[in-house]
Amino acid sequence: MAGLFVKSFVSIEDLLFDHPQLLVMGRSNVGKSSLINAITKQKSVARISKTPGKTTTFNYYLVDNKYYLVDSPGYGYAKRSKTDKERFLKMLNSYLKSRISRSVFLLVDFLVGPTKDDLYYFEILKKLDVTVYVIATKYDKISSSNRKKRENEINSLLYCKIYPISVLKKVGFEALNELIEEIIK
Ligand SMILES: Nc1nc2c(ncn2[C@@H]2O[C@H](COP(=O)(O)OP(=O)(O)OP(=O)(O)O)[C@@H](O)[C@H]2O)c(=O)[nH]1
Ligand SMILES: [Mg+2]
Structure with missing residues (x-):
């Protein structure tokens, strides 16, 4: 596995x-860039803080020369x-309406649960008719005895399969x- 930063984009021409x-x-700090680094098996292809x-900006990362992850x-x-x-x-709308990407990973903090903003964007994504996969991040932060309960809570608000x-x-x-293999094939 290898990942490569290709470019940023701020308009649809890019x-x-x-x-x-x-x-x-x-949401900010949920772990998007960390996830991209983990998938590309690189420490700092995407900036973490x-x-x-x-x-x-929106950033293209090419993985295995096969597909892009867009931070x-x-x-x-x-x-x-x-x-x-x-x-x-505006950029989100144009990007998704361009129909280049029909799949979105919506990251939700496993400990915090879906925020008001998460629910807001979930609805926007549903309206744009893209397939949303909810990734519950920072699974390590919640005790194993509370995991199932929390997963059900997230699921009751965001009705789709959860990937912790x-x-x-x-x-x-x-x-x-x-899942990624399935999506990109
Ligand atoms: N405990 C724990 N911390 C994590 C995990 N993933 C990310 N973090 C931490 O969460 C913080 C934010 O991570 P980022 O990947 O920069 O988050 P982001 O969503 O890209 O944030 P923005 O670029 O600000 O939107 C960093 O301190 C990470 O080390 C995880 O699985 N477990
Ligand atoms: Mg980031």
Whole structure:
């Protein structure tokens, strides 16, 4: 497995059409860039930070020369300006309406559960008629006795299959890689 940063995009003229692709979405700090690094088995192909708001553009990462993972700016980040939020929504809309990507990984913090913003974007994605896969991140942060309960809670709000993962403990990547294979074939 190898991953390669290809480019950022801020307008639809910059979109790439040469490989299947998957958009990675979620609130700031949920672990989008960490997930991309884990899948590409690289430490810092995508920038990770303890400070929310690290990723500010949509970024293409080519994996195995086969497909793109598209990192996106985190939403729900208080310090972002209204213009930034509007720009994000506009880009998201154009990207998904271009029909390049019909599948989205929506990352939700396993411990925090779906936030108001997560529910808001989930509805937007449903309306755009893309297939949403909910990835529950930071699985390591919740005790094993509470996992099932929390998974059911997330499932009752976001009605679709949940893929729990932990980048820290390397949990859930077998299922996730199988899913990706299925999506890109
Ligand atoms: N415990 C734990 N921490 C994680 C995990 N995945 C990511 N983190 C931490 O969460 C923080 C945010 O991770 P990022 O990958 O930068 O999050 P992001 O969603 O890309 O954030 P933005 O770029 O700001 O939108 C970092 O401190 C990571 O180390 C995980 O599986 N377990
Ligand atoms: Mg990021």
